[in-house]
Amino acid sequence: xxxxxxxxxxxxxxxxxxxxxxxxxxxxxxxxxxxxxxxxxxxxxxxxxxxxxxxxxxxxxxxxxxxxxxxxxxxxxxxxxxxxxxxxxxxxxxxxxxxxxxxxxxxxxxxxxxxxxxxxxxxxxxxxxxxxxxxxxxxxxxxxxxxxxxxxxxxxxxxxxxxxxxxxxxxxxxxxxxxxxxxxxxxxxxxxxxxxxxxxxxxxxxxxxxxxxxxxxxx
Numbered sequence: 001x002x003x004x005x006x007x008x009x010x011x012x013x014x015x016x017x018x019x020x021x022x023x024x025x026x027x028x029x030x031x032x033x034x035x036x037x038x039x040x041x042x043x044x045x046x047x048x049x050x051x052x053x054x055x056x057x058x059x060x061x062x063x064x065x066x067x068x069x070x071x072x073x074x075x076x077x078x079x080x081x082x083x084x085x086x087x088x089x090x091x092x093x094x095x096x097x098x099x100x101x102x103x104x105x106x107x108x109x110x111x112x113x114x115x116x117x118x119x120x121x122x123x124x125x126x127x128x129x130x131x132x133x134x135x136x137x138x139x140x141x142x143x144x145x146x147x148x149x150x151x152x153x154x155x156x157x158x159x160x161x162x163x164x165x166x167x168x169x170x171x172x173x174x175x176x177x178x179x180x181x182x183x184x185x186x187x188x189x190x191x192x193x194x195x196x197x198x199x200x201x202x203x204x205x206x207x208x209x210x211x212x213x214x215x216x217x218x219x
Contacts, residue, residue: 008111008112009101009110009111009112010101010104010109010110010111010112011100011101011104012098012099012100012101012104013098013099013104013109013124014096014097014098014099015096015097015098015099015124015127015128016094016095016096016097017094017095017128017132017207017208018069018092018093018094018095018207018208019092019093019094019095019135019205019206019207019208020090020091020092020093020205020206020207020208020209021090021091021092021093021203021204021205022090022091022203022204023089023090023091024068024070024088024089024091025091026091026203026204027068027091027092027093028050028051028068029201029203030066030091030093030135030138030203030205031046031050031051031052031053031066031067031068031093032046032050033138033203034053034066034134034138035050035053037134037138038055038134039055039056039064039131039134040055040056040062040064040130040131042055042056042059042062042064043055045057051067051068051071051072052065052066052067052068053065053066053067054066055131059100060100060102061099061100061102061103062097062098062099062100062103063097063098063100064095064096064097064098064131065095065096066093066094066095066096067093067094067096068091068092068093069087069092069093069094070084070085070087070088070092072094073087082213083214086211090208092208093205095131095132095135097127097128097131099124099127103127107123107124107126107127108120108123109121109123109124135205136205138202138203138205145157145160147184148181148184149180152177152180152181152184155169155177155181155188156181156184156186156188159186159188160186165177165188166189174188
């Protein structure tokens with residue numbers, strides 16, 4: 001695109017919005033879902049203990065990320081505990097995008113003049129909506145094994161898939177895992193396996209509203 005504008009040029013713009021998922025556990029489920037999704041053409045990458053997902057790390061064009069807000073606030077020692085609690089209770093997830101000069105040029109939003117004529121902001125809103133489509137009606141397929149400690153999950157899945165664990169595991173590991181799995185209703189010494197049913201969790205995501213008391217406290 002050829003520009004006629006002169007003067008101030010914009011090298012970077014950050015876009016952000018907060019979304020409610022309903023609870024802290026739903027926020028975690030959403031991040032697990034997002035880690036397996038694309039935002040635009042970029043593949044999700046899970047960071048930390050699963051509290052952040054990003055797309056386009058290192059890109060000179062666009063970088064996007066979603067993260068659980070109350071955990072980020074705790075990490076930065078937020079001075080307003082009531083706000084941290086609110087974000088945890090509502091399951092607030094923040095979605096952010098960093099748009100750099102190459103993309104700004106491509107979409108016609110690289111000069112102040114683009115915004116004076118009302119075009120630049122419209123292009124940014126369009127770009128943001130394209131990337132936040134990943135939040136529309138997300139679902140996460142789970143099963144009862146997701147409730148198991150991580151080190152036991154693989155053993156339980158192999159057992160339910162029909163593996164001969166008495167042969168595949170060492171004797172010590174077999175009996176140790178059997179003892180650990182019994183409280184969860186899984187006995188790997190029994191060969192009659194009943195198939196387990198997956199569960200589908202629908203995560204309702206909606207734009208977050210700012211609580212009235214937030215501005216009152218700020219004043």
